[in-house]
Amino acid sequence: MSHAIHAALCASDALAVFYFGSRPAGESHEETLRQLAGLRLDRGELDRNLTHLRALLQLKTTAEYEDRLLGEREASVSVQHAERFREWATTKLPASD
Numbered sequence: 001m002s003h004a005i006h007a008a009l010c011a012s013d014a015l016a017v018f019y020f021g022s023r024p025a026g027e028s029h030e031e032t033l034r035q036l037a038g039l040r041l042d043r044g045e046l047d048r049n050l051t052h053l054r055a056l057l058q059l060k061t062t063a064e065y066e067d068r069l070l071g072e073r074e075a076s077v078s079v080q081h082a083e084r085f086r087e088w089a090t091t092k093l094p095a096s097d
Contacts, residue, residue, distance in 0.1 A: 001075045004082035005060045008053055011089040012036060018093055029057045041092065052085040 012032050016023040019039055024031035033054060039046055059078050063070050 001059065001063060001070060001078045004075075004078040005056045005063075008056045008082045008085045011086045012053055014093055015039070015089055029060075033057070039092075045088070049085055049088040052081040052088075055081045056085070 009029070009032075013023040016032065016035055020035060024035050033050060036050060036053070037046070056078055059070070059074060059081075062068075062074075
């Protein structure tokens with residue numbers, strides 16, 4: 001699960017660097033969400049995909065700070081969110097050779 005979450009965070013960093021020249025330097029992932037919300041992209045598409053990132057960040061908080069173990073369902077959901085966010089993010093970045 002943590003790999004899925006970190007993959008989405010890497011994709012969000014790539015978007016931030018490409019569009020803004022840097023990624024948020026703070027500890028809070030809320031800064032990342034705020035920064036990406038400022039992208040001049042189709043609002044519905046952006047909001048839909050930031051929902052995937054937001055869901056992953058909530059799972060990250062649960063996994064790291066709560067006493068309960070996350071199960072197979074949460075792992076599956078995190079992979080789905082990460083795949084959807086990554087797929088969208090790659091369409092907003094230049095193609096690599």
